[in-house]
Amino acid sequence: MDTRSIDRILKKYNHEQSSIIGILQDLQEKENYLPEKSLEYISERLSMPLTRIYRIATFYNAFSLKPRGKYPVNVCLGTACHVRGAAMVLERIKMHLGIEVGEITKDNVFSLETVNCLGSCALGPVVVIGNEYHGKMTSAKVSSTIDQYRKDL
Amino acid sequence: MKKIKTVKDLEKFRDAVLSSRNPDKPCITICSGTGCHAFGCERVTQGFRDALEMHGVSDTIDIRTTGCHGFCEKGPLVVLYPQKIFYHGVTPGDTAEIVSDTLLNDKIIDRLLYTDPETGEKIIKEEDVPFYRGQMRLIFGNNGKIDPEKIEDYLAIGGYSAICRVLSALSSSEVIDIIKKSGLRGRGGGGFPAGVKWESCRNAPGTARYVVCNADEGDPGAYMDRSLLEGNPHCVLEGMMIGAYAIGSNEGYIYVRNEYPLAVKNVGIAIDQLRKLGLLGENILNSGFNFDIKVSRGGGAFVCGESTALMASLEGQAGEPRAKHIHTVEKGLWDKPTNLNNVETWANVPLIINRGVEWYTSIGTEKSKGTKIFSLVGKVNNTGLVEVPMGMTIREIVYDIGGGIPEGNKFKAVQTGGPSGGCIPESLIDLPVDFDRLTEVGSMMGSGGMIVMDEKTCMVDIAKYFLNFLKEESCGKCTTCRDGIRRMYEILDGITKGEGKEGDIELLEDLSWVVSGASLCALGQTAPNPVMSTVKYFRDEYEAHIKEKRCPAGVCIALISYIIDDQKCTGCGKCVKVCPRSAVTGKKKMPHRIDPEICIRCGACLASCRFDAISVV
Numbered sequence: 001m002d003t004r005s006i007d008r009i010l011k012k013y014n015h016e017q018s019s020i021i022g023i024l025q026d027l028q029e030k031e032n033y034l035p036e037k038s039l040e041y042i043s044e045r046l047s048m049p050l051t052r053i054y055r056i057a058t059f060y061n062a063f064s065l066k067p068r069g070k071y072p073v074n075v076c077l078g079t080a081c082h083v084r085g086a087a088m089v090l091e092r093i094k095m096h097l098g099i100e101v102g103e104i105t106k107d108n109v110f111s112l113e114t115v116n117c118l119g120s121c122a123l124g125p126v127v128v129i130g131n132e133y134h135g136k137m138t139s140a141k142v143s144s145t146i147d148q149y150r151k152d153l
Numbered sequence: 154m155k156k157i158k159t160v161k162d163l164e165k166f167r168d169a170v171l172s173s174r175n176p177d178k179p180c181i182t183i184c185s186g187t188g189c190h191a192f193g194c195e196r197v198t199q200g201f202r203d204a205l206e207m208h209g210v211s212d213t214i215d216i217r218t219t220g221c222h223g224f225c226e227k228g229p230l231v232v233l234y235p236q237k238i239f240y241h242g243v244t245p246g247d248t249a250e251i252v253s254d255t256l257l258n259d260k261i262i263d264r265l266l267y268t269d270p271e272t273g274e275k276i277i278k279e280e281d282v283p284f285y286r287g288q289m290r291l292i293f294g295n296n297g298k299i300d301p302e303k304i305e306d307y308l309a310i311g312g313y314s315a316i317c318r319v320l321s322a323l324s325s326s327e328v329i330d331i332i333k334k335s336g337l338r339g340r341g342g343g344g345f346p347a348g349v350k351w352e353s354c355r356n357a358p359g360t361a362r363y364v365v366c367n368a369d370e371g372d373p374g375a376y377m378d379r380s381l382l383e384g385n386p387h388c389v390l391e392g393m394m395i396g397a398y399a400i401g402s403n404e405g406y407i408y409v410r411n412e413y414p415l416a417v418k419n420v421g422i423a424i425d426q427l428r429k430l431g432l433l434g435e436n437i438l439n440s441g442f443n444f445d446i447k448v449s450r451g452g453g454a455f456v457c458g459e460s461t462a463l464m465a466s467l468e469g470q471a472g473e474p475r476a477k478h479i480h481t482v483e484k485g486l487w488d489k490p491t492n493l494n495n496v497e498t499w500a501n502v503p504l505i506i507n508r509g510v511e512w513y514t515s516i517g518t519e520k521s522k523g524t525k526i527f528s529l530v531g532k533v534n535n536t537g538l539v540e541v542p543m544g545m546t547i548r549e550i551v552y553d554i555g556g557g558i559p560e561g562n563k564f565k566a567v568q569t570g571g572p573s574g575g576c577i578p579e580s581l582i583d584l585p586v587d588f589d590r591l592t593e594v595g596s597m598m599g600s601g602g603m604i605v606m607d608e609k610t611c612m613v614d615i616a617k618y619f620l621n622f623l624k625e626e627s628c629g630k631c632t633t634c635r636d637g638i639r640r641m642y643e644i645l646d647g648i649t650k651g652e653g654k655e656g657d658i659e660l661l662e663d664l665s666w667v668v669s670g671a672s673l674c675a676l677g678q679t680a681p682n683p684v685m686s687t688v689k690y691f692r693d694e695y696e697a698h699i700k701e702k703r704c705p706a707g708v709c710i711a712l713i714s715y716i717i718d719d720q721k722c723t724g725c726g727k728c729v730k731v732c733p734r735s736a737v738t739g740k741k742k743m744p745h746r747i748d749p750e751i752c753i754r755c756g757a758c759l760a761s762c763r764f765d766a767i768s769v770v
Contacts, residue, residue: 018469021452025411059471059628060452062411078373079568079604080530082618088756095733095755116455116622118412119376121530121602122188122225122537133191139757140731 001037005030010045017048020056024063033064061115069104069111071149073097074128078117081124085138089125090114092139096146109150156431159439160317163308163432170305179214179256180234182297186221186380187415188537189228193245194218197229200248208252217306220296220384220419223538224284227267232279232297239279240265270534270556284535287554289516289524292500293377293540296384301419304426307387313432315503316394320440328399329355332502334510336522341367341458341495342573342599342675344521344588347502350492354482355400357490362402364393365486367463367495368409368416371455372571373622375602377526377538378496382409382416385500386423390446392499394437395506397444400492405446408463411453421448455572455626459674460485460493462628473628474674495600497526517543521587529555531604532562544585547577551605562607566690570599572619572626573679575686576612595686597679611708612691613698617645619683627676634677637668641684649709653699658688707769710754714770719744721766728758728767 009026013019023042028034034057043050057063075090094100097110104111120126123135127145134145157163183189183198198218205211222230227241233255240251243265254260266275267282276282279297299306307313319328333348354362366389370378382389393405409417424446427433435443454472456462462472464486485491501523505513514522521543527550530536534556541550547567551557558564566576569586575596577584584590588598606615620642629635641664644657665681672678688695697703704712717728717737722744728737729745736752739745747758747767759767 016469018467020469021466022450025450025452055471056452056469060454062451062453077622079571079602079615079618080374080528080536082373083531083604083606083610083615085756091753092733092755092757115412115453116371116626117373117376118187119370119379120187120191120225121374121376121528123191124530126191133187135188135191138760139755140761 001035001041003041006038006041007045010042015046017046020046020048020053021060024053024057028063033067036065064113066102067104067108067111068113070109070153071130072111072113072128073146074113074115074118076116076118076120076124076126076128077114078119078121078124080121081117081126084124086125088139089127089137089142092142093127093146096143109153110146157438158431160321163313163317163438166430167308170308174309177235180217181214181251181256182217182219182232182234184220184222184228184230184297185218186225186228186296186383187376188221188225189230190415192228192242194229196245197231197243197248200245201252204249204252207249208257210252210257214252214256217300219299220301221380221538222279222297223290223293223380223540224282224535225537226535237278237280239267239277239282241267283556284537284539284554287549288540289542290540291504291516291524292385292388292497293381293526293538295388296380299385301384301386302422304387304423304430307385311507312387312503313391315506316391316398316432317438319395319398319506320438320442325355325399325401328395328506331505331510332399335505335513336517336520337498337501337505337513338521338588339494340497340501340525340598340600342570342597344598347494347498350482350494351396351399353480354490354492357483359490361404361489362400363486363489363491364397364400364402364405365463365467365491365493366393366405366407366499367458367460367493368407368413368420369451369458369463370410370413370496370600371458371626372600372602374530374568374604375528375571375600377528377601379410379413379416380538381496381500381526382407382413383419386416386420388503389420389496389499390423390427392502393446394433394444395502396492396494396499398442400490402492403443403445405444406467406486407446407448408451408457408467409448411450417448417450424448454628455622456628456674456676459676462674463493464491471628473630474676476673497601518585518587520589525586525598525601527586527601527603529603529605531568532558532607532610533605534559541586543587546583546585548582550586550603551582555605558605558607562609564605565608565610566606566612568596568604568606568615568683569602570597570682571602572623573597573675573682574599574602575682576606576615576690577686578690580690595682595689597682609706609708611649611704611706612687612694613645613649613704614706614708616684616687617642617649620645620680623676623680627680631672631677633668633671634673634680637664637672638677638680640664641668641681645684648695648698649704650711651698651702651709653695655699657699658692658695661688713754714749715747715752715754715756715759715767716770717745717747718766718768721764723764723766725763727761727763731757731761733757
């Protein structure tokens with residue numbers, strides 16, 4: 001655990017307990033998930049009960065207590081994507097990666113998540129891999145789109 | 154940047170910006186909203202830069218990357234000023250040709266023009282495209298004129314003149330009076346009169362007060378707040394400044410979804426610019442008014458769009474709503490009087506101050522004034538963001554602006570109001586859209602999502618979709634919401650799997666009554682709306698699922714199968730390749746067949762077939 005980088009985050013938020021959501025967001029951006037040791041450290045530094053930190057970390061969808069893949073695959077299940085067949089796309093991705101939502105592939109390259117709406121409704125169904133948006137996704141395009149990332153490794 | 158200390162300084166700054174600009178100077182504007190980003194607008198912008206350099210005209214032609222233009226379906230969008238030539242679907246490969254032909258030799262490139270699907274006519278100007286022609290883009294239209302990272306662009310279109318007027322000539326009660334008379338209603342969902350809210354907040358006892366901008370746009374299918382904040386953050390900030398002055402607040406917050414990284418970035422840049430110029434901070438424009446704004450990112454919880462949950466989240470707690478015996482305008486953030494409005498509401502404020510009550514109230518219907526931005530998405534040809542006067546009918550929005558339903562399919566319903574709203578059937582297609590009319594028919598305005606559904610959308614599946622969403626998003630505080638929604642979901646899930654029983658519909662109706670009656674916040678109170686409205690207008694579809702074990706729209710996997718038409722199948726083998734379960738078999742150039750036992754109904758074959766040989770029964 002890199003305590004210095006956590007200290008930097010805490011300093012940015014003036015060690016305020018009320019900024020815990022922002023603190024956890026910054027930590028997750030850095031670590032890709034919320035490691036237990038880091039949460040314990042934050043609890044100590046902010047004199048904030050660990051249970052309260054876990055309450056926040058588990059209440060909000062944005063946080064993950066498990067490591068995520070190098071390329072998190074995020075499938076938008078917003079209404080506009082849904083009516084254009086997002087559920088089928090998700091099924092196909094699960095099948096292709098061999099994992100369920102919330103899991104990570106054995107080689108730690110991909111993890112699978114869903115999101116309620118990315119606000120890119122005109123492009124639906126939308127799948128985000130890493131930071132790249134893939135619009136107008138179909139189940140037929142799933143394999144080639146994902147495999148592209150494996151090639152780029 | 155030099156500090157702007159007085160109104161005079163600001164006007165001087167604006168004059169300097171305007172005089173440095175030549176309105177006739179050619180300018181390439183490239184839409185850089187999230188939609189166009191996904192289509193690769195960054196590479197297009199670079200392509201233009203390279204082409205201008207190659208021709209040695211970088212100094213005589215400007216490039217501007219702007220916020221979302223709304224017509225996301227056709228991105229990347231490019232508009233060439235001053236002629237306003239509109240090109241869509243522009244690729245990096247087109248940029249050199251646009252520069253050499255259109256910009257340097259006045260030659261229009263036909264293939265990049267928009268073609269009216271009805272008349273086949275090529276349309277040159279942005280404003281003549283049917284998608285834009287029927288709109289009234291008072292707020293959203295500015296997105297195409299400014300680079301959101303440049304405060305100079307906002308000043309050039311008259312930005313911050315409303316706050317100047319307010320601080321130099323109006324008292325706080327006069328401002329509140331203007332907003333009350335304008336009839337501005339909250340665009341976030343409830344439609345509560347903004348001026349009344351402001352007044353209650355100002356009159357609430359206490360010294361510290363807060364203004365908050367709700368940018369936690371959680372409604373799936375709505376993204377106008379995102380595009381406003383990304384494309385024109387200054388208009389939202391100016392609205393908040395005016396509100397803060399009227400209410401007597403010195404501190405503002407913007408609560409924005411973390412799923413909107415570009416909005417977080419652009420609003421952060423805008424706030425920095427204001428601080429550097431002295432337009433946020435102490436003694437703004439020498440008026441004695443102090444105000445600053447902080448940005449707080451949400452954690453991805455739908456319930457945080459609710460006022461008390463949002464404020465709990467701002468305080469660093471789990472976003473659970475509380476009972477509102479005492480309203481947030483009296484005891485909100487840190488128990489201080491707090492005024493919460495959403496992005497679009499704040500964006501309306503400078504417009505009302507600048508153009509006056511009389512003008513503003515001339516737009517819209519009797520009780521819903523002004524315009525509303527809708528995200529027109531789903532099964533419609535022209536998807537994107539549209540801004541129309543209140544009172545426009547669904548038909549006008551879906552057909553005149555939206556260009557109707559793709560593939561010649563039949564319109565079935567439009568869903569408004571997100572998970573709290575309902576589905577409006579074809580029989581009500583001439584309904585004028587405003588706050589009250591939508592509520593009357595069992596839906597609501599919500600934040601402005603408008604999801605069009607056609608004959609291939611299953612209404613039971615849609616109801617199930619929303620309840621699945623709500624059961625995940627219920628914070629769990631009230632039993633009726635936490636468990637009631639779950640039970641309703643299970644019943645709907647059973648119906649879509651062919652396990653529906655007689656009496657299921659009635660049980661859903663009973664549960665709806667309990668969930669809406671005994672839940673604390675609007676999430677639970679309105680959760681049954683998607684079920685109630687679909688039962689009301691599409692009962693026959695529910696009955697087909699329950700009694701005949703049939704999904705008329707061909708969506709519910711357990712009730713459908715895919716078949717190949719021998720007459721149409723050419724045996725090309727494309728479906729064999731895409732099938733993940735090897736359920737399709739057949740000899741080359743001979744009709745194929747699908748084994749229903751192996752088929753998982755993923756739809757890959759249907760999507761890949763070029764001969765229309767596969768159908769759902």
